[in-house]
Amino acid sequence: MKRRRIAERGIEGLLVFCGALSILAVLFITLFLFLRGAPLFKKVPLTEFLFSTRWEPTAADPGYGILSFIVGSLLVTGLSLVFAVPVGLSVGVYLAELAQQRFSRAIRTAVELLAGIPSVIYGLFGIAVIAGLNRSAFGGTGYGVLSASIILAIMTLPTIINVTEVSLRAVPRELREGSLALGATQWQTIIRVLVPSARSGIAAGVILGMGRALGETMAVLMVGGNAPIMPKGLNGMVRTLTMNIITDMSYAKDDHLTSLFATGIVLFVFILALNLVVQIALKRSLSGAEGAAGA
Amino acid sequence: MRESERGHAAKIRQERWAFGLIRALSGATIIILAAIVGFILWRGLRYSNETRSPYLPYAERSPEGVAILVNGGLRLEELDFEQLLGIYSDEYINWAKICADATDLLPLALEPGAPGAGSAEALVFGQAPAWGALVEFSPTPEALLERLASTPGSIAILPEPALAGLKPEARRIGLRRLVVAMNPEAAELVNERSVEEISLGDLAGLLRGSPASWAALGGPELPVRPLAPESRGPLAAALEAAGLEAPLPAGGTPAEDSGQDTCAAIASTPGAVGFAFARDALGAGLPLLRLRGRETGWNLKLRYLLEEPRLSGRAGGISTIILNTLSMLLLTVGIAGPVGVAAAIYLVEYARQGPLLRLLRLGTETLAGIPSIIFGLFGMLVFVDLLGFGFGLLSGCLTLSLMILPTIVRSSEEALKTVSPALREGSLALGATKLQTVFRVVVPAASPGILTGLLLAVGRAVGETAALLFTMGSDYKLAKGLFSSSRALSTHIYLLFAEGISFDRAFSTATVLIAVVLAFNLAAKRLVGRMSRNAAR
Numbered sequence: 001m002k003r004r005r006i007a008e009r010g011i012e013g014l015l016v017f018c019g020a021l022s023i024l025a026v027l028f029i030t031l032f033l034f035l036r037g038a039p040l041f042k043k044v045p046l047t048e049f050l051f052s053t054r055w056e057p058t059a060a061d062p063g064y065g066i067l068s069f070i071v072g073s074l075l076v077t078g079l080s081l082v083f084a085v086p087v088g089l090s091v092g093v094y095l096a097e098l099a100q101q102r103f104s105r106a107i108r109t110a111v112e113l114l115a116g117i118p119s120v121i122y123g124l125f126g127i128a129v130i131a132g133l134n135r136s137a138f139g140g141t142g143y144g145v146l147s148a149s150i151i152l153a154i155m156t157l158p159t160i161i162n163v164t165e166v167s168l169r170a171v172p173r174e175l176r177e178g179s180l181a182l183g184a185t186q187w188q189t190i191i192r193v194l195v196p197s198a199r200s201g202i203a204a205g206v207i208l209g210m211g212r213a214l215g216e217t218m219a220v221l222m223v224g225g226n227a228p229i230m231p232k233g234l235n236g237m238v239r240t241l242t243m244n245i246i247t248d249m250s251y252a253k254d255d256h257l258t259s260l261f262a263t264g265i266v267l268f269v270f271i272l273a274l275n276l277v278v279q280i281a282l283k284r285s286l287s288g289a290e291g292a293a294g295a
Numbered sequence: 296m297r298e299s300e301r302g303h304a305a306k307i308r309q310e311r312w313a314f315g316l317i318r319a320l321s322g323a324t325i326i327i328l329a330a331i332v333g334f335i336l337w338r339g340l341r342y343s344n345e346t347r348s349p350y351l352p353y354a355e356r357s358p359e360g361v362a363i364l365v366n367g368g369l370r371l372e373e374l375d376f377e378q379l380l381g382i383y384s385d386e387y388i389n390w391a392k393i394c395a396d397a398t399d400l401l402p403l404a405l406e407p408g409a410p411g412a413g414s415a416e417a418l419v420f421g422q423a424p425a426w427g428a429l430v431e432f433s434p435t436p437e438a439l440l441e442r443l444a445s446t447p448g449s450i451a452i453l454p455e456p457a458l459a460g461l462k463p464e465a466r467r468i469g470l471r472r473l474v475v476a477m478n479p480e481a482a483e484l485v486n487e488r489s490v491e492e493i494s495l496g497d498l499a500g501l502l503r504g505s506p507a508s509w510a511a512l513g514g515p516e517l518p519v520r521p522l523a524p525e526s527r528g529p530l531a532a533a534l535e536a537a538g539l540e541a542p543l544p545a546g547g548t549p550a551e552d553s554g555q556d557t558c559a560a561i562a563s564t565p566g567a568v569g570f571a572f573a574r575d576a577l578g579a580g581l582p583l584l585r586l587r588g589r590e591t592g593w594n595l596k597l598r599y600l601l602e603e604p605r606l607s608g609r610a611g612g613i614s615t616i617i618l619n620t621l622s623m624l625l626l627t628v629g630i631a632g633p634v635g636v637a638a639a640i641y642l643v644e645y646a647r648q649g650p651l652l653r654l655l656r657l658g659t660e661t662l663a664g665i666p667s668i669i670f671g672l673f674g675m676l677v678f679v680d681l682l683g684f685g686f687g688l689l690s691g692c693l694t695l696s697l698m699i700l701p702t703i704v705r706s707s708e709e710a711l712k713t714v715s716p717a718l719r720e721g722s723l724a725l726g727a728t729k730l731q732t733v734f735r736v737v738v739p740a741a742s743p744g745i746l747t748g749l750l751l752a753v754g755r756a757v758g759e760t761a762a763l764l765f766t767m768g769s770d771y772k773l774a775k776g777l778f779s780s781s782r783a784l785s786t787h788i789y790l791l792f793a794e795g796i797s798f799d800r801a802f803s804t805a806t807v808l809i810a811v812v813l814a815f816n817l818a819a820k821r822l823v824g825r826m827s828r829n830a831a832r
Contacts, residue, residue, distance in 0.1 A: 008730045012645065018634045019641035022704065023658025025697050029665065029673045036676055087320050094321040098314065103321075109820065110325040116751075116816040117331065118758020120785045121805050124792065125331050128338065128802075154327055161324070187310040208664070215666020217761035218789060242668045242761070249675075249765050264672045268665070275664045279657065 033268055037261030040064065049262060055228045057248065057256040064259045066244065066266065068230040073240040073267075075145055075231060076220060077213040080152035085206055088157050089195075092164025092202075097190055115158035123222030126151040131223050138235050143225035145238045151219045156209035163208060167201025168194055204281040211274040215267065217242040241267045332809060339806025342594040342799045347492060349583035350375045350573065353537040354469025357455055359529065361418045364440075364465040366449045370395055376472040376573035382450060383419050385427030390448060397605040398448035403439055406432040411454035419452065421574050440465065473537060475502075475584040476561050476571040481509045481517055482582035490514035492585035501568060509566060522569035524557050534570055595803040604771045608791050613804055615773040619781040620757065620811075622774060623692055623767070627756050631696035632749055635703030636738075639745075642704070643711040644733050663701035667762040670698050674766035689777040691767025698762060699752040706751065710744025711737060747822045754815035758808065760785040784808045 041049065044064045052065025091111070095104050130150050135142030171194050179189040195202070225237025226247060239247070245260050245267075252260055354373040363379070365371055371394045374382075381387050382402050391397040405412035407424070416424050433439035436457035443451045444464040451465070475498065482489050490512045493501060500506075502521045509517045524530035558579040561567045568584070576583060602612030638659075646652045674694030684690045714737050722732040738745070760783075768780025769790060782790070784804060791801040 004728070008728060011730060015637050015641035015645060018637035019646065019655050020658070021634060021638060022662045022700060023655055025700070026658050026661045026665075028677070029669065032673060032676050033669070087323065090317040090320040091324055094317050098317065099321070107321050107324055110328040112820065113332075113813060113816055114324065114328050116754050116758075116812050118760070118785055118808060118812060120758065120760045120788050121335060121809055122331070124788065124801060124805050125334060127792070128798075129330075129334060154331075157324065157327075185307070185310060187313055211664050211666075215664075215668065217666065217668045222789075222792065242666065245668050245672065246761060246764065249671075261672060261676075264669055268669055271664055271666060271669075272661070275661050278664075279660065 030268070033261060033264055037258060037263075037265045040255065040258045040262040043255060044259075049259075050266070053230055055244075057252070057259055062255065064255075064262075066241070066263055068228065069239050069241045069244045069263070070266065072145075072224075072231050072238040073214055073242070073270075076148045076152060076224070076238060076240055077210055079145060079149035079234070080156060080213050081206065081210060083150060083153035084156045084160055084209060087153075088160030088205070088209070089164055089202065091157075091161045092168060092205075093190055093195070095161070095165045096168035097186075097194070111158045111161050114154070115162075119155065119216060119218040120222075122151050122155055122219040126219060126223035134235070140235050141225065141237070143223055143237060144235045145224075145231050146234050148220045148224040148238060148240075151223055152213040152216060155216060155219060156213050159209040159212055160205045163205025164198070164202050167198040167205070170201065171197050200281045200284045204278045207274050207278050207281065211271055211278070214270055214274070215242060217246055221246060241270075332813070335802065335805050335809050338799075338802040339595050339809075340593065340803075341591060342802075343589060343591040344799070346588045346590045347585050348375070348588075349474045349585050350471040351473040351475070351537065351539070351570075351586065352471070352495070352588055353473060353539070354471050355533060355536065356467065356469055358470045358472060358533070359414060359418045360455050361415045361452055362455050362458055363468050363470055364443060364451045364453070365468055366443055366447055367464060367466050368447045369398070369450075369466070371468055373469040373471060376470065376474075377577070379452075379470060380419055380574075383427055383430055383452075384425055385429050388429070391606050391610050395610050396448070397610045400429075401446050401449040402427070402430045403443055403449055403451040404430055404432055405436065405439060405453050405457070406434050409434060411457050414454045415452040419574075421578055472573045473533060473539075474571055474573045474576050475568065475586065476558060476576040476579075476581040477584055478520075478561055478565055478567040479580075479582055480565050481514050481519075481568065483515050485510075485513065485515050488513045490584070492587055494587040498584075498586060502570075517566040519568060520564055520566045522557065522560055522564065522567050524570060530557055530570060530572060533572075539570070594799050595806050599803055600807070603773075604787075607794065608771060608787060608796055608800060613784070613787065613807065616771055616782050616784055616787050616804075617807070619688075619774050620783045623688060623695070623781070623783055624753055624757060626688065626692040626777075627695045627699065628749060628753060630692060631699050631703055631752065634696070635700050635748075635752075636707050636745055638700070638704045639707030639711055640733055640738070643708055644729075644737065659701045659704050662697070663705075667698060667759055670694050671762040671765050673697075674762060679766055685778055686766065686768035686780045687776075687778040688767060688774050688781050691763050691781075691783075694762050694766045695756045695759060698759065699756050702752040702755060703748050706748025707741070707745045710741040710748065713744065714740045743822055743826045747819045747826070750815050750819035750822065754812050754819070757783075757815070758785050758812055760789050764789070784811070 049064055049066060050070070051067050052063065053068045054063030054065045055068065056063040091107065095107060099107065126147055130147045131142035133142075134144075134147045138146070175193055175197060176189060179193040180186070184192065220240055221243045224240065224243060226239050226243055227237035228239050228244070229237070231238040241263055244263050248256065248260055363374065369390065371390070374393070378387075378393055382400060383404070387393065387400050389397055389399045404415060404426070407413075407416060407426075431442070433442060436453055439451055439453060443449050477490070482491075490509055493512065501512075501519060504519055504521055506512065507519055509515055509519060524534065556575075557569060557571050558575045558581060561569055561571065561581055562579055571581070573583075599612040600617065601614050603615050604613055605611040642652065642655060646655065671694065674690055674697075678684050678690035678693050679686055684693075718736055718740060719732055722736040723729070727735070763783055763786050767783065767786070769782045769786055770780040771782045771787065774781035785808060788801050788804045788808065791797055791804065
């Protein structure tokens with residue numbers, strides 16, 4: 001009996017360890033990334049790293065400025081949201097409020113499969129189709145901010161659609177019925193009542209999609225053009241933080257390699273900040289829904 | 296009152312528009328999916344490439360009465376003249392640059408001086424034979440054919456009469472040797488441009504004298520003068536066999552008969568253009584017009600799936616890469632599966648509500664949001680360097696395991712939560728311990744949900760590239776152990792593209808990958824469907 005108790009304790013210990021593994025992994029990733037990347041700031045001041053556009057890591061007088069990549073990341077991500085948010089919101093509304101079962105099932109399957117397509121395949125599609133269309137429409141090489149953000153918009157759609165649908169469904173029935181009973185049309189109910197009360201959930205979805213777009217590597221690498229300069233306009237070539245890491249990774253040495261880990265830190269800080277905002281927004285949306293249901 | 300009614304009607308109309316827009320956008324998601332998957336499949340199964348070659352797309356079966364034979368194992372249908380010349384003058388040592396095979400190349404020929412050997416020699420070298428050192432000579436056609444049948448990657452040229460009565464165990468291939476040669480003056484640079492290429496469609500016009508001046512094609516101000524080959528000469532016969540009626544007298548400018556030596560005539564006539572044999576045109580140093588055409592065919596063949604890749608994927612197939620991907624998936628699920636399920640069991644069955652549980656959940660959420668490139672950096676730092684596993688299967692799988700852990704934990708949690716409390720309580724009431732209850736009752740009841748999560752996680756892992764590139768390595772040979780560098784399908788696609796090896800091959804590999812991913816996702820979906828039906832029952 002006692003042996004069994006000890007065995008149970010042991011297994012429980014194992015379960016605790018597994019449960020804690022995720023948070024341990026996050027801690028370790030943070031720790032190692034900072035340990036490996038932060039030494040760069042002894043040689044290059046943080047302000048120069050963040051606010052200079054001179055990226056010449058292999059020059060005799062190396063320059064480690066990643067401002068153009070930060071701007072590139074934000075530009076590509078922002079533009080992708082401009083495309084993805086209206087579409088994602090509409091589809092989310094359709095799935096939650098309007099669709100008949102048959103259509104909603106087909107669309108949901110499509111959205112799930114879109115989410116499952118690997119990024120390298122999005123990249124191939126981007127090169128062959130999006131960049132080609134872009135080239136014939138606006139000239140230039142076709143590789144650049146616009147192509148990258150269109151691909152990213154398609155990739156972030158599933159996230160935005162799912163979270164929008166879930167948060168619209170979480171809006172209590174009473175609100176919907178109350179609005180309709182007061183004589184509002186279905187459209188007025190959706191726009192004035194449902195979407196506003198689901199707004200923190202929707203915001204969380206958008207930010208989640210933003211995080212995904214910011215961290216995406218392969219697809220933007222293949223269609224972004226990857227020139228290490230400040231993007232010149234919406235059709236200019238662009239290099240994002242992720243592209244900078246993966247491009248130089250294969251040959252970087254010493255300080256250059258350290259600077260790539262430092263780039264990783266910047267990306268990681270962006271992502272963590274976004275995650276934090278998502279957590280707060282989701283918590284608020286849940287408690288908001290509960291509060292409304294209680295009232 | 297009427298005013299407001301009209302306003303109301305307008306509003307209703309607007310709303311109808313808005314709903315229509317929403318419906319259209321929703322339908323667009325299906326269209327986007329269909330476009331992407333359809334495009335990849337279409338490009339993966341069929342290829343359609345623009346070709347630029349000086350040779351006319353016509354292969355002669357017996358050029359000048361000479362047969363070109365290759366060993367039956369070689370996958371080759373035709374050669375162009377320069378390839379043939381290169382083969383017999385030591386320019387190639389294996390087939391990789393010519394066709395999809397990478398076997399060593401062995402050129403065979405009849406000994407110079409043997410009866411009939413002269414015609415083969417003349418076909419390749421014209422007047423000045425310059426056999427390469429690799430060429431192996433045989434005294435008789437019989438000996439040559441025997442050598443050909445017994446040596447993979449061998450090729451032979453021999454006169455047709457010598458073949459009479461023999462049944463060679465070899466395949467006869469065609470030779471492309473018809474080109475369009477132009478007078479050097481017509482190919483001169485004008486404003487840093489010169490006439491270089493023409494589409495096959497425009498060629499017929501050019502040979503009829505339209506456009507009338509080379510300037511229309513970006514060349515100098517020089518009249519186009521199409522020259523016809525000597526009637527009843529070998530060139531005219533070859534053109535006739537190819538179904539080409541070489542420069543037709545039309546539009547009032549009759550093509551001039553070039554006489555016996557077409558190339559000499561083209562070289563000496565300003566603005567001249569005409570068909571020629573590649574051997575003669577190259578020998579005379581004439582510029583050749585490159586012909587633009589389109590070539591289509593099957594891209595993804597069964598052979599591609601079953602053969603080993605060679606020469607960085609330029610030749611061969613992807614069999615070892617598929618096997619590497621499978622072992623990667625098995626190992627990854629082997630690591631992440633038990634850990635993830637155990638984590639979910641702890642979170643659902645053991646952990647008490649409180650700050651600790653919130654922290655653990657936060658960990659899972661945060662891990663799920665970290666981009667794959669960061670996992671790649673971490674994996675390279677810790678597994679590859681610090682723990683010394685090197686670029687290999689183990690480093691890659693450990694990195695991937697961390698990546699897919701949140702997916703597994705979350706879906707297993709959901710599955711465990713749906714198990715009805717009555718089952719748990721019943722088991723406990725019967726005197727089972729908590730552990731027995733969890734592993735004998737709760738987990739089995741939740742297993743379809745857990746399996747679904749595993750399938751989804753595998754679907755994510757199989758498409759991952761950025762995290763694998765610098766942890767798992769890129770060797771395309773079969774992985775020999777946990778520490779051997781190996782290439783997955785997704786990495787292969789990227790490298791085929793990034794190293795500029797072959798876009799067509801990238802697409803056929805992508806077709807395989809997308810089939811695998813869709814299979815996993817649809818399997819997971821079916822499992823969910825069955826589960827919810829069971830639950831409803």
